[in-house]
Amino acid sequence: MKSTESLLSVIGLKKYFPVSGSLFSKRKYLRANENINLEIQKGETFSLVGESGSGKSTLGRTILGLYKPTAGKVIYRGGGEEIELTRLNNKQMRPLRSDLQIIFQDPYSSLNPKMTIGQIIEEGVATHKYYRRGTPQMREYVLSVMDKCGLQPESLHRYPHQFSGGQRQRVCIARALAVKPKFIVCDECVSALDASIQSQILNLLSELKEKEDLTYLFISHDLSVVRNISDRIAVMYLGNIVETGTAKQVFENPRHPYTLALISAAPSVKKSEKNEPILLNGSIPSPVSPPKGCKFHTRCFMACEICKRIPAPVVEVEQGHFVSCHFAQKSAKEKRVIAKNVSLQSPQI
Ligand SMILES: Nc1ncnc2c1ncn2[C@@H]1O[C@H](COP(=O)(O)OP(=O)(O)O)[C@@H](O)[C@H]1O
Ligand SMILES: [Mg+2]
Structure with a gap:
């Protein structure tokens, strides 16, 4: 099953899209992915979750070389040797295309x-x-x-x-x-299906993963889908990964305030993991001019002065569980108490 052999490394990856501004204004960029670092192990299902627009599909496509990154690199080790995918041109990429596949949400249009x-x-x-x-x-x-x-x-x-x-x-x-792929990005591939069909397709994917020795990057805005199939999960917010850990760590011991809010708002997550609903302030800001400091501070029930000024460091709160928050060390329980005392609006997922 799981090994600790890294199949893909994503290092300092950035993907900005230019946005058309007026003739005289400075060129602006939509920051779809910012400073993404992750390792995908051979044989695992690594999931990306987060609200629509948080940059999940962009990350999936940039990893596959379908988008050229603005900065950073992707290293692939499927053929034994290390290959820096982000340095390859289309022709050099061609022989690797069969290794790296993608399945989309809407099968009809594809x-x-x-x-x-x-x-x-x-x-x-x-x-x-x-x-x-x-x-x-x-x-x-x-x-x-x-x-x-x-x-x-x-x-x-x-x-x-x-x-x-x-x-x-x-x-x-x-x-x-x-x-005969080695790595498949499943981008919201069950999101358009009814619940019973969804589970049939998820069962098929997990069966094939074992039989065919596959590794998945599974993208979904729906936490309840991700809960059962993932080995590890990364939570994305406004282009950044805010929390990464095993499925158990992220669901049972969420440490980023955004993860807590997402879990509390998911319709079919177990009651014992949801606790009280956690409410977030306002809606997701524009990725063209994201908030300074910690990008989540405008919506966060924990936000203090430091959050407005300084981007949050990445903290390893337990082995393999990384959280990007100034208050990463505060437990989920302590955070829930704080959230309860702050009355704001529901997150829009
Ligand atoms: N090809 C593109 N050109 C310009 N902007 C894009 C493009 N693809 C995505 N975006 C923008 O990048 C951000 C992240 O989008 P996306 O990666 O599709 O998020 P998600 O898959 O999490 O919903 C959004 O603000 C989206 O509008
Ligand atoms: Mg998407």
Whole structure:
């Protein structure tokens, strides 16, 4: 299962998008990711959670080389040697594309409606030259991948519109799996599905992870999804990671005030972990001009003078559990007491 072999290292990663301002004003940037540091271990499910707009998808795409980072680097060790992905151009990246796959939230818009399921799955297989189109070996291989993903052989000649949302997501998984990946970014890949279908797809993903030796970066705004499938979790706020730890550490001993608020607001997190609702001030500020000091201070029930002026340091509160807060050492219990005495609004998730 889990190992402590690092598959990917993300070091000081930044991704800024230019925003169009007026002709005479200084160029402005939307800071989608800022100073991101993380390690993803081989064989683990590492999850990113946080409100919409916190920078999760941007981070997933920048790690995969789909966006060029503004600064920082990503190191990949899937082939034995260390490769700095962020230094590769498109041509150098091509042979690694099969290792690094992504599955999106909306399977319909990412499937070509004019292609059959068989053609969709074989496309990448042919591109990466595992088998040639039209050969019995290709057909047999595509059918075996479909079988692994719970798709019937009759689906081979059908089109995406003939399937339900859950089945279409199986097709997307099969397409990704067919090129023999090592690392898959699952970006809100069950968020559009009904709860019962959601759990079927999550079960399929965890089954495939074991059988095919995969590592996932699982992105979701929904904490209840992440709770059961993650080995480790990173909580994002306004482009920064504010807390990282094992799923148990983050849910049972949350230390960042934002994590506490997220957990308390999640509809299907266990009652014993939720405690009293924690209310946050206002809404998420603009990533173009984020607050100075700790970016969370404008919404935080703990905010003091220091938070307004100085960015919070990263503190290791227990082994492998990192929190970026001036009050990282205060326990979840102490923080809940403070939150209870401050009356503000509900967080918008
Ligand atoms: N291609 C892009 N160009 C400009 N801004 C973008 C682009 N992609 C995302 N953003 C902005 O970056 C921020 C983070 O977005 P995103 O990574 O999609 O967050 P999340 O996945 O957590 O909802 C948002 O403010 C979003 O509007
Ligand atoms: Mg997203």
